[in-house]
Amino acid sequence: MAKKLGMTIDLKRCMGCHTCSLGCKMQNNVPMGMLWNRILTIGGEDVDTARGEFPSLEKSWMPLSCLHCENASCVKVCPVGATYRDEDGRVLINYDRCIGCRYCMAACPYNVRVFNWQKPVREPGHSYGEAPVRAKGIMEKCTLCVERTAKGQEPRCVEVCPAKARKFGDLNDPNSEVSKAIRERGGQQLLAEKGTKPQVYYLR
Amino acid sequence: MENRGNLKMSLGILGLLTLLGLIAWVYQLSNGLIVTGMRNVVSWGLYITSFMFFVGLSAGGLIVSSSATVFDIPAFKAVAKPAVILSTVCIILAGLFIVVDLGSPERILYLFIHPQFQSPLIWDVVVIAIYLVVSLLYLKHMTQPAPDYRKLATMSAVALPAAVLVHSVTAWIFGLQIARVSWHSALMAPLFVASALDSGLALLIIVLAGLERYSDYKVEPKLYASLAGLLAAFVAVDAFFVFSEVLTAAYPGEESVTAALGLLLSGPLAPFFWVQVVLGLAVPFVILASAANRQSKSKILLAAALVIIGVFCKRVWLLFSSFLLPLVEGAPGITLGQAPAAGAKLDMWAMAGSYTPTLVEWAIFIGIISFGGIMFIIAARRLLWAREDTARGIRIAPTAAK
Amino acid sequence: MGLSRRTFIKTGLAGAALGACGALPPVSKWLRQSDAASDPQEKVAYTYHPPNCGGRCSFKCTVKDGKLVKIEANEWPDKRNSLVCLRGLSELERVYSPDRIKTPLKRVGERGEGKFVPISWDEALTTVAGKLKELKDKHGGKSIYLKASSGVEHPMFSLATMLGAQFTNHAGIDIGLSGGLHQITGVGLFGPMNNEVTDWVNSKTIILLGNNFLETSMTDAQFFYDAKEAGAKIISIDPSYSTTTTRCDQWISLRPGTDTALILALINQVFANKWYHEDYLRKNSTAPFLIREDDKKLFKLGDKYQVWDKNSGSFQPYDAPGIQPELEGDFAADGVKLQTVFAALREHTKGNTPAWAAKITEVPEQVIKDLAKQYATAGPAVLAWGWGGPDKWYHADSLGRAGGILAALTGNIGRVGGGVGAANHHLPGYFAPFKGWPLPKDKGFAPAKPEMPATDFPQKPNSVRAVIIQGNTLNQWLANAHQTAAWLKKLDLVVVVDIFHNDTVNYADIVLPTCTNFEMEYDCYNLQVRRNHIMMMQKVIDPLYESKTDFKIEQELAAKLGLAQYLPKTPADLNNARLKDPAPPLKGITVETLKANRYIQRLNAPWEPFRSNMNQVYATPTKKIQLYSEVLLPFGAGFPSYEEPQEASPHNPLFKKYPLQFSQAHTRYRAHSSFSNARWITQIIKEPKVEMNPKDAQKRGLKNGDLVEVFNDRGKFQARYQATPDMRPGSIRVSEGWWSKYFAAGNLQNVTNSANNPRGYPLSHGPVIPFNDTLVEVKKAGGAN
Numbered sequence A: 001m002a003k004k005l006g007m008t009i010d011l012k013r014c015m016g017c018h019t020c021s022l023g024c025k026m027q028n029n030v031p032m033g034m035l036w037n038r039i040l041t042i043g044g045e046d047v048d049t050a051r052g053e054f055p056s057l058e059k060s061w062m063p064l065s066c067l068h069c070e071n072a073s074c075v076k077v078c079p080v081g082a083t084y085r086d087e088d089g090r091v092l093i094n095y096d097r098c099i100g101c102r103y104c105m106a107a108c109p110y111n112v113r114v115f116n117w118q119k120p121v122r123e124p125g126h127s128y129g130e131a132p133v134r135a136k137g138i139m140e141k142c143t144l145c146v147e148r149t150a151k152g153q154e155p156r157c158v159e160v161c162p163a164k165a166r167k168f169g170d171l172n173d174p175n176s177e178v179s180k181a182i183r184e185r186g187g188q189q190l191l192a193e194k195g196t197k198p199q200v201y202y203l204r
Numbered sequence B: 001m002e003n004r005g006n007l008k009m010s011l012g013i014l015g016l017l018t019l020l021g022l023i024a025w026v027y028q029l030s031n032g033l034i035v036t037g038m039r040n041v042v043s044w045g046l047y048i049t050s051f052m053f054f055v056g057l058s059a060g061g062l063i064v065s066s067s068a069t070v071f072d073i074p075a076f077k078a079v080a081k082p083a084v085i086l087s088t089v090c091i092i093l094a095g096l097f098i099v100v101d102l103g104s105p106e107r108i109l110y111l112f113i114h115p116q117f118q119s120p121l122i123w124d125v126v127v128i129a130i131y132l133v134v135s136l137l138y139l140k141h142m143t144q145p146a147p148d149y150r151k152l153a154t155m156s157a158v159a160l161p162a163a164v165l166v167h168s169v170t171a172w173i174f175g176l177q178i179a180r181v182s183w184h185s186a187l188m189a190p191l192f193v194a195s196a197l198d199s200g201l202a203l204l205i206i207v208l209a210g211l212e213r214y215s216d217y218k219v220e221p222k223l224y225a226s227l228a229g230l231l232a233a234f235v236a237v238d239a240f241f242v243f244s245e246v247l248t249a250a251y252p253g254e255e256s257v258t259a260a261l262g263l264l265l266s267g268p269l270a271p272f273f274w275v276q277v278v279l280g281l282a283v284p285f286v287i288l289a290s291a292a293n294r295q296s297k298s299k300i301l302l303a304a305a306l307v308i309i310g311v312f313c314k315r316v317w318l319l320f321s322s323f324l325l326p327l328v329e330g331a332p333g334i335t336l337g338q339a340p341a342a343g344a345k346l347d348m349w350a351m352a353g354s355y356t357p358t359l360v361e362w363a364i365f366i367g368i369i370s371f372g373g374i375m376f377i378i379a380a381r382r383l384l385w386a387r388e389d390t391a392r393g394i395r396i397a398p399t400a401a402k
Numbered sequence C: 001m002g003l004s005r006r007t008f009i010k011t012g013l014a015g016a017a018l019g020a021c022g023a024l025p026p027v028s029k030w031l032r033q034s035d036a037a038s039d040p041q042e043k044v045a046y047t048y049h050p051p052n053c054g055g056r057c058s059f060k061c062t063v064k065d066g067k068l069v070k071i072e073a074n075e076w077p078d079k080r081n082s083l084v085c086l087r088g089l090s091e092l093e094r095v096y097s098p099d100r101i102k103t104p105l106k107r108v109g110e111r112g113e114g115k116f117v118p119i120s121w122d123e124a125l126t127t128v129a130g131k132l133k134e135l136k137d138k139h140g141g142k143s144i145y146l147k148a149s150s151g152v153e154h155p156m157f158s159l160a161t162m163l164g165a166q167f168t169n170h171a172g173i174d175i176g177l178s179g180g181l182h183q184i185t186g187v188g189l190f191g192p193m194n195n196e197v198t199d200w201v202n203s204k205t206i207i208l209l210g211n212n213f214l215e216t217s218m219t220d221a222q223f224f225y226d227a228k229e230a231g232a233k234i235i236s237i238d239p240s241y242s243t244t245t246t247r248c249d250q251w252i253s254l255r256p257g258t259d260t261a262l263i264l265a266l267i268n269q270v271f272a273n274k275w276y277h278e279d280y281l282r283k284n285s286t287a288p289f290l291i292r293e294d295d296k297k298l299f300k301l302g303d304k305y306q307v308w309d310k311n312s313g314s315f316q317p318y319d320a321p322g323i324q325p326e327l328e329g330d331f332a333a334d335g336v337k338l339q340t341v342f343a344a345l346r347e348h349t350k351g352n353t354p355a356w357a358a359k360i361t362e363v364p365e366q367v368i369k370d371l372a373k374q375y376a377t378a379g380p381a382v383l384a385w386g387w388g389g390p391d392k393w394y395h396a397d398s399l400g401r402a403g404g405i406l407a408a409l410t411g412n413i414g415r416v417g418g419g420v421g422a423a424n425h426h427l428p429g430y431f432a433p434f435k436g437w438p439l440p441k442d443k444g445f446a447p448a449k450p451e452m453p454a455t456d457f458p459q460k461p462n463s464v465r466a467v468i469i470q471g472n473t474l475n476q477w478l479a480n481a482h483q484t485a486a487w488l489k490k491l492d493l494v495v496v497v498d499i500f501h502n503d504t505v506n507y508a509d510i511v512l513p514t515c516t517n518f519e520m521e522y523d524c525y526n527l528q529v530r531r532n533h534i535m536m537m538q539k540v541i542d543p544l545y546e547s548k549t550d551f552k553i554e555q556e557l558a559a560k561l562g563l564a565q566y567l568p569k570t571p572a573d574l575n576n577a578r579l580k581d582p583a584p585p586l587k588g589i590t591v592e593t594l595k596a597n598r599y600i601q602r603l604n605a606p607w608e609p610f611r612s613n614m615n616q617v618y619a620t621p622t623k624k625i626q627l628y629s630e631v632l633l634p635f636g637a638g639f640p641s642y643e644e645p646q647e648a649s650p651h652n653p654l655f656k657k658y659p660l661q662f663s664q665a666h667t668r669y670r671a672h673s674s675f676s677n678a679r680w681i682t683q684i685i686k687e688p689k690v691e692m693n694p695k696d697a698q699k700r701g702l703k704n705g706d707l708v709e710v711f712n713d714r715g716k717f718q719a720r721y722q723a724t725p726d727m728r729p730g731s732i733r734v735s736e737g738w739w740s741k742y743f744a745a746g747n748l749q750n751v752t753n754s755a756n757n758p759r760g761y762p763l764s765h766g767p768v769i770p771f772n773d774t775l776v777e778v779k780k781a782g783g784a785n
């Protein structure tokens, strides 16, 4: 059976450390001013602040990157087929095809796509990681670390998470770690009502 | 003679503005869309607003001219030619706004080499292409010394649904997006068609008046009144759809929809919303509803101008109401996609969208419209006044054919 | 346009069509670069990460075309440690930071002004050496003081020794609680927990006392969650709602600085409910020792402490075999009444009832009672404190002692699943000391005896005339920055060896650019032992700009002083010497074996979690847990008591003027002042924020994001106010380590308390700097007072 790669993120374990975010940045040569994977504080107005009134407070973190939707609205709208779903269920962008119309960006309910509004600026002054360079005027986003996962490695964010909050695997395999976690913990899809069927599940 | 001088001067000014726009575009090409006010949160701006707007404007002309033939309304036939020219120019401008909006315009032909027919944008490419071809053919046949009226009629029969389709498809670009609460509505297509009808007709009225003022082209005064009556009806329809849409959105009180609605009624988009509702719908309707006012060309022109402004505002609120409030909330928000200047503190996040067009965008906007002006003037000169005699002939011809 | 054939085909018609307009972006940019991983020009090197988060994560670095392009976790023999955190990853940018010092610099403005001109290495070293020689000749070696920041891999200890200079590597920081705990258990520097964090799965209760573990020991997070999933109840005692608190089972917020009262109340409850482990205390502690009523000293016969032996009905030396010491009873000798330490302690804490503590700590009485019960009766329990909170208070030693006593009474020291101390910094674990570099014996090389704790240098007259600083020490380490600046301005010579242009550099006469630990002139560099492993640094890239390693700088400075011949030629020589004739955990490990094993090897140590004191032998004079301190008797502190904070107390008259307690907490975003300038991290947190409860802010008319001034009599600084409901009203916080350039004005150290508690001097590592024992007021910047 074809694979359907997916991920679980345990929000009980995630401690908002941003390591996965920077790991992703390094792995994927992500330029300054954008991130493929960002950590949202579910709390107050600023990063790491709670909501509520002392001492009745609430704070947690939610990492957010492309959720690799099975019914991806970004794939549907791309006029030139630059955004596509590969045979293992990754939603990818063909950087040589993208015309920069940003329709996919408007179509994604999660605001996870990022666009090269300018010539990418990299600090340090050179490219890093394993992903190819993207040009100005091109869309990009999480690829489920295709350069790694195609070789059977885990995505970088899964590998580096110090809290071991992330798991990666085949959702079509009922015995995979992710399938089990989703079953046992009642994995939830983000904005499930949109029908995009994300392959990244949150465990709450 | 005076006309000729005016013409040269207008063409000169328009040419200069077009050139400025072109320079701005070159600047945008070499620096990227970072020179616009768009960023990752609000990722479409003035260009797409204008695209919607001009698709709509192009409708009026074609609908008037083709319904003249299809429904056989002789009064409209009189203005069929300028109407089609106007439609053609507007649809070209709409296309240009897409080109300048692209991040990688050098790949624009991919739209034809690698079309992906699932995408409403490709539907739009297809219908706009058809629309453009139809308009051009229509124009060609209309301006033949001896037009073939059967062909013209067939073409009209294609042009009318094409016009409706263009607006519907453009609407579906937005309306089919479940990600964007204020777009995702079945009413989006009727709403677009309604806007197209009133703004397109309003523009036609203004252009006809302009032609009269600056050339030898003559329009029967009665025609203004009947066009104005039609405009009043279109405005009423538009108002009805807007009301229905807002009511449907507001009534259930769903959280994200209510938030988007808040933007319109009292938030940052309120000026655009209320300008449209009051100045763009209510006032023109009141003006045009009175038969006495419909006899006054200046009042009709005022109403028409208001309608156009109103529809532009409507495009603005329609587009941005969906961009400003991300569905997934949480600090620090969304990365803007803008690298900091050297030495500056990194500020790359936004919790909510904001957008102001930059000078570059305005320059390109004005440039494109000026280019449209040039196209219209040249086309009008060649097809309308240059052959006044034949033109008059055409005007009589349909009646003869009966 | 320079289109190659290939690019032309790739970009195709579109490019050709639009090429005519001449406004295309460079076509080469549309092309994919080959993957870093598949390039033949690339190499892999292994190193570890030295910043003072304590982690010392081992890295696998990929270098391409001489540039660092990838940082990954090296594979550790114990794979659970194969981790890297955001700071480690941010090195990819930080190494190439524009803040790097590129050449040696000479000061041209005033000290502190930060005006410099570049000079050559030769001029820099000649100047420094000349001055040092002059000072040593005129004023002796003790006029020179060397200090290295905690993340510095090669402190110039040999140079200091040869100069006869004063040299302290650690003083005043992270030793407040451990100074107290050391009195009880003899624990070493920084007071690491007895049990390694991997042992927490065996605990039933884990109390995190002012310990934001998930931020400060991020790479140990998995063990926290493992323990939680294994059923441990994890309780956070923290005035404010920390990251760690959010993941705990219970949160107890107390008034800052009153932790000792809370722990004393727990001790009180242990006595009241007889939850203490009698047998354990009898055998392993000084509980049966006898306190004389007259001078409060412990009763001795000859030089032996005595206990009352139940078996023989007589006084016996405490370590006599076969005795059964009494924990209670009325005893006397030579007409002096004697009381057991156990009984005296119970008496001492009699008044420390939960009700009493509730008033002081503002924790409800019942919560204290429940906490005592949970800790004392639920099974093995951990009391794990941090260094960023309760450690940085004037009376921290009392808390360290109270904690030690509580753990001892409940038998939680030397117990599976137990332990007391600092859990952070990845410090608890099997350890193996290295040998030092053997300087020739016959030259009489010896460092000067430290005149006073180094934290006193800016405060008391002393002989220091020159300082050589490796790192951003003077800003980061010393409180009360204006006091520090005044001291620095008086000195004859200030030399700063650093990578980046940070605050300390501004005070230097001569600045020497060192390199990051990815760069070196040698094929390998330093050694470290952490988390039961030994690691070595491999060269990753060449030193950038004109920078040199600290090793090389020490060597070249020594050469100018005619002393280079006594130093190792290369770091490998030093490492070989360190591993020669090694301690058992290091047996068989050499520079060569490390190279053959990706520069990391496990110590020869058992695989089960490290637990110290399992044999119930302690590094104290009596080899037992010493519940009573004779050392602190002169201060009337044989047992710890609760004292109001020295400054940050509502009973302090200053409180009227400055009613807010100010603390500087550690965060995950920096390791002290390292990474303040890491732009990958400042993407997320771009500037210091004054974190304050909105209620406190409202009283001061502040809106979220307002620029505010924090001030007291010592000084002031400005930053933006951040609405932080997490903060306990009455307390504000700015996370530590920000360089001044990130503040709108000043630096947080301008307001911090530098007072030294006299009771700290006789303690193992001297008095602690009471950074958090600070009162301030906040107002809108620019506004009227």
Ligand code: SF4
Pocket: A065, A066, A067, A068, A069, A072, A073, A074, A075, A091, A107, A108, A109, A110, A111, A112, A113, A141, A196
């Ligand atoms: S999360 Fe967004 S970008 Fe990713 S697959 Fe889904 S719709 Fe597309």
Ligand code: SF4
Pocket: A009, A013, A014, A015, A016, A017, A018, A019, A020, A021, A039, A061, A063, A160, A161, A162, A163, A164, A165, A166
């Ligand atoms: S690395 Fe893990 S704990 Fe840290 S933010 Fe990412 S998911 Fe959360």
Ligand code: SF4
Pocket: C049, C050, C051, C053, C054, C055, C056, C057, C083, C084, C085, C086, C087, C088, C089, C218, C219, C671
């Ligand atoms: S900062 Fe500490 S935890 Fe992070 S990678 Fe470096 S050594 Fe490891």
